[in-house]
Amino acid sequence: MTPDPDGTGGSAGSAEVTLYVYAVVPAGDHRPRVSGIDGAALDVVGPVGGPRAVVHRHAAAPYDGPDDDVKLWILQHSDVVEDAWEGAGAVLPVSFNVIVRPDAETGATAEAQLTAWLMTEGPALRRRLDELTGxxxxxxxxxxxxxxxxxxxxxxxxxxxxxxxxxxxxxxxxxxxxxxxxxxxxxxxxxxxxxxxxxxxxxxxxxxxxxxxxxxxxxxxxxxxxxxxxxxxxxxxxxxxxxxxxxxxxxxxxxxxxxxxxxxxxxxxxxxxx
Missing domain, CATH: 3.30.70 (Alpha-Beta Plaits)
Incomplete structure (x- = not known):
């Protein structure tokens, strides 16, 4: 997974579809009950057997702006994490402004990149999610x-x-x-x-x-x-x-x-x- 916290992965209005990541949850049928930042529609992606990631599809640069805007975005991000925590039984929160991009060299989509990371790190993620349950x-x-x-x-x-x-x-x-x-x-x-x-x-x-x-x-x-x-x-x-x-x-x-x-x-x- 390649976080892009500093704006190097594109500019506002870019057609490149990336994934903004909120949290990692265990396998299961967790469906977010809230919206993401600025009302973005949320999805859960990753291998069926878990763990999976709560994301929204993003076609812009990382979030950056006046302090009041950033505070609001962080609160909205936290709302999604809390919803995942309550709904999935366990959660690994992801920091604000972590965005996964497609791989320009291999042509892999952002979803393929994120899924590959979830599969590679699956045993460690499952172990930690089990420890954090409840x-x-x-x-x-x-x-x-x-x-x-x-x-x-x-x-x-x-x-x-x-x-x-x-x-x-x-x-x-x-x-x-x-x-x-x-x-x-x-x-x-x-x-x-x-x-x-x-x-x-x-x-x-x-x-x-x-x-x-x-x-x-x-x-x-x-x-x-x-x-x-x-x-x-x-x-x-x-x-x-x-x-x-x-x-x-x-x-x-x-x-x-x-x-x-x-x-x-x-x-x-x-x-x-x-």
Whole structure:
């Protein structure tokens, strides 16, 4: 499969028929219930025994335009992926703007090119689709509220007590010291919490993919940001675990998003543009 994410495969209005690819699904009779980008009619192509690809027939360059247009196209692309996820039972999402072209040297059509790739990579695709059946991706972000944690810390309370009866000049010096110490204490607490919280969260996941991300809000210190691949029966268990963590640690802030198709766990074999 030859993705064309940069516009080199043709220009708008070209008569060359290409295939815009949304997702790979298992064998079966999945029929899309939604339209594609800009209302495009969807089709499912590939070997009868699967896996197969959800596509629309495309006679233009890859999608490119103002930011608002691109955001809309990405949402429409995601709608097709979610429909495939719900309708086929498992899905391997394909990135936005992956387009398969005919082979100019052999004369193979875009559909023949895509079908050949699906057949070549079939065993690996089937194996991964089997692993993803009945799963969802959930996003978990755990942070510490710096102000609340520092206020509950014995060292910080001691400094606050020291400042209470000091002259204004001394208080300013102590406030600077307290600010620096509070950040160090909260950072250390986040590091200390990480291994326990990761173990508790990972215990409900098939797989977990971590990310480094800046604090979502001022005053929050990140502890863990991860995408979790979770089977349907374990979703409520993971939610209950996060509620328990929040109850045990009043300064912890948790953001829990999803469920979504397994975007972070859908690496496609043999699909590197190189």
């Amino acid at each position: 799963t969802s991706e959930l996003r978990v972000e755990v942070s510490l509220d710096h102000e609340e944690y520092a206020a509950s810390n014995a060292e910080m309370r001691q400094i606050a007590d020291e400042m209470a009866d000091r002259p204004a000049g001394v208080r300013r010096l102590l406030e600077k010291r307290a600010e620096k110490m509070g950040k160090e204490i909260t950072d250390r607490a986040a590091d200390d919490l990480y291994p326990e919280l990761r173990t508790r969260i990972a215990g409900h996941c098939v797989e977990i993919e971590e990310y480094r991300s800046p604090a979502r809000e001022t005053g929050l210190v990140p502890v863990l940001t991860a995408s979790c691949l979770v089977r349907a029966p374990r979703q409520q268990e993971l939610g209950a675990e996060l509620s328990a963590i929040a109850s045990e640690q009043p300064a912890v802030r948790i953001r829990f998003l999803g469920p979504w198709p397994p975007y972070s766990f859908a690496e496609l074999p043999g699909a590197d543009p190189a």
